[in-house]
Amino acid sequence: MNTTIMLFLVQDGITNGAIYALLGLALVLVFAVTRVILIPQGEFVTYGALTYASLSSGQVPGTARLAVAMGIVAFCLDLFAGRRSLHPRLVGRAFAINIILPVVIFALTSWLAGRHPPIAVNIALSLSIVAAIGVFLYRIVFQPLAHTSVLVLLIASVGCHLALQGFGLVFFGAEGQRGPTIADVAFTLGPLRFTGQSITVYAITIAFIVGLWLFFGLTLYGKALRATAINRLGARLVGIRTTLSGQIAFLLASVIGAISGILIVPITTLYYDTGFLIGLKGFIAAIIGGLVSYPLTAVAALVVGTVEAFSSFYASNFKEVIVFTLIIPVLLLRSLAAPAVEEEKD
Amino acid sequence: MPQRLPIIVFALIMAAIPFIPAVPPFWIVLLDNIGLAALVAMGLVLLTGVGGLTSFGQAAFCGFGAYTTAVLTTAYGVSPWLTLPLSLLVSGIAAVLLGLITVRLSGHYLPLGTLAWGLGLFYLFSKLEFLGRNDGISAIPPLSIGSLRMIDPGTIYFAIWIAVLICAVLTLNLLDSRTGRAIRALRRGHIAAEAFGVQTPRAKLLVFIYAAVLAGLSGWLYAHFQRAANPTPFGAHAGIEYLFIAVVGGAGYVWGGVLGAGIVVILKEILQSYLPYLFHGEGQLETIVFGILLVLLLQLAPTGVWPWLMARLPFKPKRKRPDTSLTLPARVRDADAAGVLLQIDRARKQFGGVIAVNDVSFDVRAGEIVALIGPNGAGKSTTFNLITGVLTSSGGTISVLGRKIDNAPPQQVAKLGIARTFQHVKLVPDMTVLENVAIGAHLRGHAGALSSMFRLDRADEARLLAEAARQIERVGLADQIDQLAGSLSLGQQRIVEIARALCVDPMLLLLDEPAAGLRHMEKQKLAALLRQLRDGGMSVLLVEHDMGFVMDLADRIVVLDFGTKIAEGKPEAIKTNPEVIKAYLGAVA
Numbered sequence: 001m002n003t004t005i006m007l008f009l010v011q012d013g014i015t016n017g018a019i020y021a022l023l024g025l026a027l028v029l030v031f032a033v034t035r036v037i038l039i040p041q042g043e044f045v046t047y048g049a050l051t052y053a054s055l056s057s058g059q060v061p062g063t064a065r066l067a068v069a070m071g072i073v074a075f076c077l078d079l080f081a082g083r084r085s086l087h088p089r090l091v092g093r094a095f096a097i098n099i100i101l102p103v104v105i106f107a108l109t110s111w112l113a114g115r116h117p118p119i120a121v122n123i124a125l126s127l128s129i130v131a132a133i134g135v136f137l138y139r140i141v142f143q144p145l146a147h148t149s150v151l152v153l154l155i156a157s158v159g160c161h162l163a164l165q166g167f168g169l170v171f172f173g174a175e176g177q178r179g180p181t182i183a184d185v186a187f188t189l190g191p192l193r194f195t196g197q198s199i200t201v202y203a204i205t206i207a208f209i210v211g212l213w214l215f216f217g218l219t220l221y222g223k224a225l226r227a228t229a230i231n232r233l234g235a236r237l238v239g240i241r242t243t244l245s246g247q248i249a250f251l252l253a254s255v256i257g258a259i260s261g262i263l264i265v266p267i268t269t270l271y272y273d274t275g276f277l278i279g280l281k282g283f284i285a286a287i288i289g290g291l292v293s294y295p296l297t298a299v300a301a302l303v304v305g306t307v308e309a310f311s312s313f314y315a316s317n318f319k320e321v322i323v324f325t326l327i328i329p330v331l332l333l334r335s336l337a338a339p340a341v342e343e344e345k346d
Numbered sequence: 347m348p349q350r351l352p353i354i355v356f357a358l359i360m361a362a363i364p365f366i367p368a369v370p371p372f373w374i375v376l377l378d379n380i381g382l383a384a385l386v387a388m389g390l391v392l393l394t395g396v397g398g399l400t401s402f403g404q405a406a407f408c409g410f411g412a413y414t415t416a417v418l419t420t421a422y423g424v425s426p427w428l429t430l431p432l433s434l435l436v437s438g439i440a441a442v443l444l445g446l447i448t449v450r451l452s453g454h455y456l457p458l459g460t461l462a463w464g465l466g467l468f469y470l471f472s473k474l475e476f477l478g479r480n481d482g483i484s485a486i487p488p489l490s491i492g493s494l495r496m497i498d499p500g501t502i503y504f505a506i507w508i509a510v511l512i513c514a515v516l517t518l519n520l521l522d523s524r525t526g527r528a529i530r531a532l533r534r535g536h537i538a539a540e541a542f543g544v545q546t547p548r549a550k551l552l553v554f555i556y557a558a559v560l561a562g563l564s565g566w567l568y569a570h571f572q573r574a575a576n577p578t579p580f581g582a583h584a585g586i587e588y589l590f591i592a593v594v595g596g597a598g599y600v601w602g603g604v605l606g607a608g609i610v611v612i613l614k615e616i617l618q619s620y621l622p623y624l625f626h627g628e629g630q631l632e633t634i635v636f637g638i639l640l641v642l643l644l645q646l647a648p649t650g651v652w653p654w655l656m657a658r659l660p661f662k663p664k665r666k667r668p669d670t671s672l673t674l675p676a677r678v679r680d681a682d683a684a685g686v687l688l689q690i691d692r693a694r695k696q697f698g699g700v701i702a703v704n705d706v707s708f709d710v711r712a713g714e715i716v717a718l719i720g721p722n723g724a725g726k727s728t729t730f731n732l733i734t735g736v737l738t739s740s741g742g743t744i745s746v747l748g749r750k751i752d753n754a755p756p757q758q759v760a761k762l763g764i765a766r767t768f769q770h771v772k773l774v775p776d777m778t779v780l781e782n783v784a785i786g787a788h789l790r791g792h793a794g795a796l797s798s799m800f801r802l803d804r805a806d807e808a809r810l811l812a813e814a815a816r817q818i819e820r821v822g823l824a825d826q827i828d829q830l831a832g833s834l835s836l837g838q839q840r841i842v843e844i845a846r847a848l849c850v851d852p853m854l855l856l857l858d859e860p861a862a863g864l865r866h867m868e869k870q871k872l873a874a875l876l877r878q879l880r881d882g883g884m885s886v887l888l889v890e891h892d893m894g895f896v897m898d899l900a901d902r903i904v905v906l907d908f909g910t911k912i913a914e915g916k917p918e919a920i921k922t923n924p925e926v927i928k929a930y931l932g933a934v935a
Contacts, residue, residue, distance in 0.1 A: 145644065145645060148644075150400075151400055151593060155589065155590045155593045155594075155644060156645075158589075158640070159638070159640035159644070160641065161637070162633045162634070162637030163636075163637030166631065166634035166637065167634055170631075170634070280461070287455060287458045287462065318469070318473055320465070320466070321473065324463065324469065325462075328447060328463060331455065
């Protein structure tokens with residue numbers, strides 16, 4: 001093998017791996033806080049990417065409508081849940097978050113469509129649309145199920161994945177789309193060419209890892225989230241609103257998913273169902289990281305990306321087989337080293 | 347206990363359906379699909395609902411079954427009936443290999459791990475040349491008996507549903523047996539089951555293989571039903587679908603699997619055929635509606651539809667009382683079971699920098715009640731866990747009848763005749779008191795999984811249940827014998843734990859706070875029972891906080907404080923020991 005090819009493969013692997021790392025981080029976050037194994041993470045990726053691509057080509061993406069519809073459902077659920085003590089402040093708050101916010105986003109999107117707003121505006125719009133969907137998803141689906149077992153949450157998560165993927169096909173059609181690059185600069189270093197896009201990918205990944213680390217280590221909300229992750233009941237007893245923690249977790253996960261999507265859509269063509277597979281590779285990284293450790297997940301994601309790049313070069317037919325069986329030696333190691341801790345499950 | 351009559355009625359109804367003149371042939375195809383899915387779901391019920399091991403990978407095992415018969419019948423011309431055992435064998439071997447890696451994983455690793463190898467296998471199926479890559483293998487010969495070739499859905503219908511009914515009966519038999527109880531105890535953690543001799547890794551592997559073989563059977567039938575095999579039905583989405591069939595139906599119930607298969611297959615069919623009319627053929631609407639309905643169903647009935655239906659039945663199935671006249675042979679005892687039973691010599695346990703048990707030595711002799719007391723955090727429960735092999739010690743020796751047992755696994759300790767209860771009650775809440783207690787007699791029965799499935803274990807089983815019933819009577823809970831353990835008060839649950847420990851036929855009983863949560867009268871009854879056991883030659887080591895109870899009962903008391911033994915002696919001496927008073931009440935100013 002010559003060094004240039006190897007360097008290319010490593011570079012490619014790291015770029016993909018950085019995206020998997022972002023997704024792995026989001027999965028770890030959501031699982032730790034809400035016990036939900038977030039299969040629809042992949043849909044956040046496609047929604048983010050394709051919303052951005054549609055906005056860039058001057059269309060109003062269907063996701064904006066979906067956010068409004070989900071907001072209405074969430075509002076009804078909020079009213080129903082609080083029906084015994086409906087006071088104006090509660091209703092007002094629910095109305096502002098569930099109705100006004102998505103409607104404003106929708107109005108902005110429709111108004112800006114076709115007026116060629118700058119890329120930054122499109123990105124911001126895409127992020128807020130997907131973020132709204134993420135938060136409403138938690139409110140509608142998972143908050144009523146918060147007390148149930150991991151298995152039930154998992155199945156509900158699969159249900160969301162199916163529904164959202166179906167909506168994806170309705171909104172974006174079966175054809176793949178690409179979006180405009182975020183940064184057009186490029187420079188070469190030795191044999192390698194670095195595009196602005198890949199630099200952006202690295203920068204955002206690192207920023208997120210550091211940001212999450214700071215968020216969880218230093219801020220009160222971050223600490224509240226960690227407390228919820230360790231002991232829900234205990235967290236409630238000291239006054240942490242566990243539903244708020246869940247909403248924050250889903251907010252972060254959907255934003256991370258959407259950013260990943262926006263970052264890769266200029267590099268590869270994305271279809272309405274691509275997200276599932278990308279999300280699953282994030283899973284592999286998250287599992288290798290043990291669903292608890294952020295730095296380990298990030299490292300694992302880089303390994304997954306690199307292995308994928310190399311296997312697509314040498315054995316492209318078996319690329320997916322290799323990536324998904326990568327997990328088995330890791331599981332083997334984990335099971336050999338597994339401490340005999342008792343888990344109280346129900 | 348499987349109820350025969352409803353199963354026979356169900357079988358007769360299923361047998362009659364194809365002969366009803368007006369039944370459209372399409373319904374039969376649907377029923378075939380339901381049967382195929384039900385087989386896989388049944389395995390998942392055992393694996394996930396009962397055993398607590400979530401698997402997304404079952405579709406891959408269907409693939410093993412289907413491809414084995416596809417390759418052998420098309421490329422080598424082997425008769426389809428000969429490939430049946432081979433298909434099951436291949437799925438079983440695949441399950442052993444994957445299971446050895448997977449079942450030791452705990453919690454959420456397990457489902458994610460299965461998802462990952464499920465995907466890996468799907469891609470493998472779709473890339474291998476001899477499996478026909480993405481196109482798969484076609485022109486698989488149909489099943490045939492003599493000149494009857496099962497080509498149309500109406501004839502293979504019988505093969506499928508006979509398989510479903512046989513597997514359902516075998517699975518129900520398995521669950522209602524010694525092995526079944528071990529499997530049902532898995533979901534609540536492994537410590538309690540292991541304390542009574544259950545080899546939990548082996549039990550987990552067993553259900554994993556069982557579920558895989560059922561999936562393999564479904565795959566074999568599928569290959570001969572479709573007469574073709576391609577990778578799509580064995581992919582990740584199929585694996586996920588089987589899991590939610592089980593969850594929607596009721597993951598803990600064999601018939602829940604069948605019901606779930608019916609609900610999901612019919613629902614999908616209705617959505618696929620009617621939604622396009624309603625919405626003028628806009629694409630993919632059925633997955634959207636299906637996903638939303640799934641979430642709604644889970645929010646309305648999180649435990650599944652089957653238990654929801656059963657709870658609304660006007661009549662409840664009756665349980666048969668075990669015949670307590672049958673006796674179980676006593677555990678084989680060592681000849682020298684007199685003198686010192688348990689000798690603890692400078693036992694030590696360190697957790698990082700914390701020394702939880704610091705060179706503690708004491709012994710328990712035959713026929714005495716020794717109490718281990720001390721303030722909270724003194725290391726009493728840790729000492730218990732060292733003796734019973736739950737924790738490995740950092741130093742010192744623990745010996746039973748002169749034989750060293752430190753770091754022996756809990757199952758080995760149980761075999762020596764040391765039985766225990768837990769400070770935090772570890773019963774299986776959705777099993778009856780009788781079934782919970784019978785786990786205690788696990789090591790005294792012999793029937794394995796196969797003999798249980800074919801009901802060859804009844805003599806063994808009757809003796810186990812008789813022993814359990816006797817011990818329940820002995821502790822005074824005969825009236826609660828058929829109630830679910832989870833419905834009892836905490837005090838009663840502690841007593842159930844004692845009955846379970848007695849089922850071991852122990853020489854030494856370790857009781858961790860047995861009197862906590864008991865009322866005054868109940869404590870007195872418990873003390874009387876323990877005295878009676880001692881007079882019968884059993885030794886008791888107990889941890890307890892109720893001083894009145896301990897002082898009245900114990901022959902000898904060992905006091906721990908901060909992991910160190912500070913006193914040992916008769917109750918009267920301990921009451922006046924200044925060290926002990928200092929530990930409990932603080933130093934006199």
